[in-house]
Amino acid sequence: MAEAHQAVAFQFTITPEGIDLQLSYQALNQIYLSGVRSWKKRVSRMRNRVIKGVYPASPSSWLFVVIAILATMYMRSDPSMGLITKIQIHKDLGETGYLHSGQTMVSVLVFSTLLWLSLILALRFCLKLLLSYHQWMFEQHGRVSNVTKVWVVSRFSTFRKPLLYSYQTSLPHLPVPAIRDTLSRYLQSVRPLLTDPEFKRMTKLANHFEANLGNRLQRYLRLKALWATNYVSDWWEEYIYLRSRCPLMVNSNYYGMDFLYVTPTPVQAARAGNTITALLLYRRKVNREELKPVRSHSTVIPLCAAQCERMFNTTRTPGVETDVLQHWQDSEFVVVYHKGRYFRLWVYRAGRLLSPREIEHQMQRILDDPSPPKPGEDKLGALTAGDRIPWAQMRKQYFSSGINKRSLDAIERAAFFVTLDEEEQGMRGEDPAGNLDRYAKSLLHGKCYDRWFDKSFSIVIYKNGKSGLNAEHSWADAPTVAHLWEYTLATDAFQLGYTEDGHCKGEVDRSLPQPQRLVWDIPSEAQVCSSLAVAQALADDVDCHVFPFRDFGKGRIKKLRISPDAYIQIGLQLAYYRDRGGFCLTYEASMTRLFREGRTETVRSCSNESTAFVKALEDGEAEEQCRRLFRLASERHQNLYRMAMTGAGIDRHLFCLYVVSKYLGVESPFLKEVLSEPWRLSTSQTPVQQMELFDLKNHPDFISLGGGFGPVADDGYGVSYIIVGEDMINFHVSSKYSCSDTDSHRFGAQISKALQDIMTLLSADTKTSLSSKGAAQPQAKKLL
Numbered sequence: 002m003a004e005a006h007q008a009v010a011f012q013f014t015i016t017p018e019g020i021d022l023q024l025s026y027q028a029l030n031q032i033y034l035s036g037v038r039s040w041k042k043r044v045s046r047m048r049n050r051v052i053k054g055v056y057p058a059s060p061s062s063w064l065f066v067v068i069a070i071l072a073t074m075y076m077r078s079d080p081s082m083g084l085i086t087k088i089q090i091h092k093d094l095g096e097t098g099y100l101h102s103g104q105t106m107v108s109v110l111v112f113s114t115l116l117w118l119s120l121i122l123a124l125r126f127c128l129k130l131l132l133s134y135h136q137w138m139f140e141q142h143g144r145v146s147n148v149t150k151v152w153v154v155s156r157f158s159t160f161r162k163p164l165l166y167s168y169q170t171s172l173p174h175l176p177v178p179a180i181r182d183t184l185s186r187y188l189q190s191v192r193p194l195l196t197d198p199e200f201k202r203m204t205k206l207a208n209h210f211e212a213n214l215g216n217r218l219q220r221y222l223r224l225k226a227l228w229a230t231n232y233v234s235d236w237w238e239e240y241i242y243l244r245s246r247c248p249l250m251v252n253s254n255y256y257g258m259d260f261l262y263v264t265p266t267p268v269q270a271a272r273a274g275n276t277i278t279a280l281l282l283y284r285r286k287v288n289r290e291e292l293k294p295v296r297s298h299s300t301v302i303p304l305c306a307a308q309c310e311r312m313f314n315t316t317r318t319p320g321v322e323t324d325v326l327q328h329w330q331d332s333e334f335v336v337v338y339h340k341g342r343y344f345r346l347w348v349y350r351a352g353r354l355l356s357p358r359e360i361e362h363q364m365q366r367i368l369d370d371p372s373p374p375k376p377g378e379d380k381l382g383a384l385t386a387g388d389r390i391p392w393a394q395m396r397k398q399y400f401s402s403g404i405n406k407r408s409l410d411a412i413e414r415a416a417f418f419v420t421l422d423e424e425e426q427g428m429r430g431e432d433p434a435g436n437l438d439r440y441a442k443s444l445l446h447g448k449c450y451d452r453w454f455d456k457s458f459s460i461v462i463y464k465n466g467k468s469g470l471n472a473e474h475s476w477a478d479a480p481t482v483a484h485l486w487e488y489t490l491a492t493d494a495f496q497l498g499y500t501e502d503g504h505c506k507g508e509v510d511r512s513l514p515q516p517q518r519l520v521w522d523i524p525s526e527a528q529v530c531s532s533l534a535v536a537q538a539l540a541d542d543v544d545c546h547v548f549p550f551r552d553f554g555k556g557r558i559k560k561l562r563i564s565p566d567a568y569i570q571i572g573l574q575l576a577y578y579r580d581r582g583g584f585c586l587t588y589e590a591s592m593t594r595l596f597r598e599g600r601t602e603t604v605r606s607c608s609n610e611s612t613a614f615v616k617a618l619e620d621g622e623a624e625e626q627c628r629r630l631f632r633l634a635s636e637r638h639q640n641l642y643r644m645a646m647t648g649a650g651i652d653r654h655l656f657c658l659y660v661v662s663k664y665l666g667v668e669s670p671f672l673k674e675v676l677s678e679p680w681r682l683s684t685s686q687t688p689v690q691q692m693e694l695f696d697l698k699n700h701p702d703f704i705s706l707g708g709g710f711g712p713v714a715d716d717g718y719g720v721s722y723i724i725v726g727e728d729m730i731n732f733h734v735s736s737k738y739s740c741s742d743t744d745s746h747r748f749g750a751q752i753s754k755a756l757q758d759i760m761t762l763l764s765a766d767t768k769t770s771l772s773s774k775g776a777a778q779p780q781a782k783k784l785l
Contacts, residue, residue, distance in 0.1 A: 304595065419462065572752060679713075
């Protein structure tokens with residue numbers, strides 16, 4: 002262990018003969034190698050800063066410009082039109098004693114550098130203009146404007162290979178929509194949910210807001226947009242996440258699952274070894290910026306990568322009024338929880354990353370450790386699962402000094418948190434459906450004390466080798482974590498691999514020190530028990546249902562020329578209507594990462610068009626009419642999604658206006674009512690971003706289950722789904738047992754039936770078209 006090595010690197014004893022100095026050369030060598038690794042990282046960061054700073058040009062292009070200017074000067078041509086001579090006179094280089102050629106060289110270097118910087122700024126400006134153009138998203142196939150055609154040609158211009166953060170300064174800023182447009186879109190979104198008198202009252206409130214307070218708040222918001230990188234993200238992080246005082250578990254944190262059908266190894270320690278190695282390899286790529294910038298689906302448009310910065314070495318620390326996200330530049334260890342004990346596991350030795358086999362060896366040592374937990378230690382993690390204020394008070398009182406502080410610092414500064422769970426999870430067994438539901442609940446909340454919910458993410462390795470993760474929400478959104486988890490699963494299964502007996506590959510250095518047991522002194526367990534009681538009540542109330550929908554997938558949906566996401570969202574509206582007998586305000590998460598530091602925007606999926614289709618289908622109207630209404634609803638949904646992605650959403654703008662009103666100390670009945678409306682159906686699609694990592698044709702069983710989250714409203718549903726391959730959609734449904742109107746299994750059955758009924762409706766149209774074509778062919782032969 003590095004701390005132990007440093008402590009005994011040198012010793013000295015004062016004797017009558019003098020000072021007896023003893024050096025541990027092995028320990029000094031370890032410290033030296035760790036320092037070399039640290040300096041290599043610093044040099045790498047400095048190099049990347051230079052490369053990013055001049056992107057889309059390259060540092061070597063400076064030399065090209067200098068040579069080009071010198072060549073033209075040698076041919077007695079002045080490309081600077083006299084500027085080089087003026088620089089020479091301004092610097093008065095003659096007094097320095099340089100020869101005339103030396104004076105000219107310095108002037109050429111100065112001019113070439115200025116010209117080079119100007120070209121970089123011009124290129125960056127052009128790149129920003131290209132990335133700011135979003136009209137292409139709204140144009141139909143076959144009806145592309147000339148501007149978009151020019152843009153398509155321009156966007157494929159050859160730039161050098163970008164680093165992870167190369168595009169950051171070229172991404173456009175999120176625009177502030179016109180307040181009239183936002184209010185108009187809002188009223189249109191709530192129209193199907195309100196009666197005529199209710200809609201008339203809401204319209205009156207919106208008009209009064211626009212005519213009076215709205216424009217004043219808008220001016221402040223535009224001022225912030227001019228000053229800040231993103232006018233939404235900092236307030237969204239602070240007021241939606243960090244200032245929330247309710248438990249993170251279930252309410253905010255979300256989970257990700259392992260492969261559906263495959264467990265790469267049944268050996269728990271081995272699975273932990275490969276998983277930890279894969280995560281640390283991903284961190285290395287992030288630190289070196291070797292990851293390719295994430296692109297928008299089926300395009301070359303880069304997305305903002307700012308969320309990757311706080312992925313590792315990050316924790317959310319509790320406060321009485323607001324929490325704080327703390328991030329450290331580096332961490333050479335992880336913290337492992339097993340049977341109520343906490344261990345610090347160093348994953349670097351002598352500046353190198355331990356091999357998967359060595360990490361497995363260390364994990365097995367933890368599993369074999371027979372020592373019992375100290376008093377109050379086993380359920381300590383419950384503090385992170387309960388309410389935030391008691392945890393903040395407890396932290397200040399008992400964890401601000403001494404051994405408790407040192408142990409807590411180890412957890413908070415760790416690269417991430419690992420739980421070696423004593424249970425077995427996964428789909429396999431006598432009750433596959435029930436097993437998946439229990440698997441989801443285990444990842445969402447576990448035992449309420451065997452996860453550290455404050456960490457940016459925690460990895461769970463089960464006894465039978467199954468794995469999963471639980472992620473804190475404030476630092477990043479699900480697609481960022483999904484990208485990490487895709488890489489981890491693929492690297493674990495296809496690159497690192499296992500031996501025939503299920504162990505990690507590689508050799509073991511038997512001189513590795515034992516994992517370090519963290520020590521605690523918990524004088525009172527009362528608050529731990531209180532937080533555990535709160536968390537346990539919350540966990541027991543969550544009804545999770547996970548099911549793979551195998552009847553068809555995006556392949557069949559796309560053949561109907563329909564967006565798979567629109568198809569699923571309209572299916573959810575139909576399912577909810579059948580389940581509850583009406584419609585509700587529906588939240589679908591859309592990303593705004595086309596803009597710098599963008600996070601999410603809300604797509605209000607319950608629209609006039611989708612409700613019209615559902616009512617027509619349920620009322621038994623003609624199939625042709627239902628199909629026409631479905632097409633309209635699908636087009637409307639796609640348009641809503643595009644508008645949300647391009648900064649023309651509703652809810653983030655209204656949220657920021659509300660924050661400004663609070664800062665100014667003014668009340669708005671309109672904003673207060675809008676922001677208090679419950680989202681009884683909260684939905685999110687988990688995107689598959691790195692299909693090149695998974696060869697589903699040759700390895701069809703390596704299908705990801707995706708992940709899920711808890712219900713947003715006490716009387717509502719949370720629905721997450723992932724479209725895997727061409728023939729499967731995995732759903733995660735959550736609700737609360739305490740609400741008699743909701744049932745996750747019942748709603749899951751309604752979702753399946755709704756998707757099937759819509760496909761039956763649309764397929765009938767396809768069969769009719771094919772029959773018509775078949776009947777027309779003989780007629781055509783007769784005419785010939």
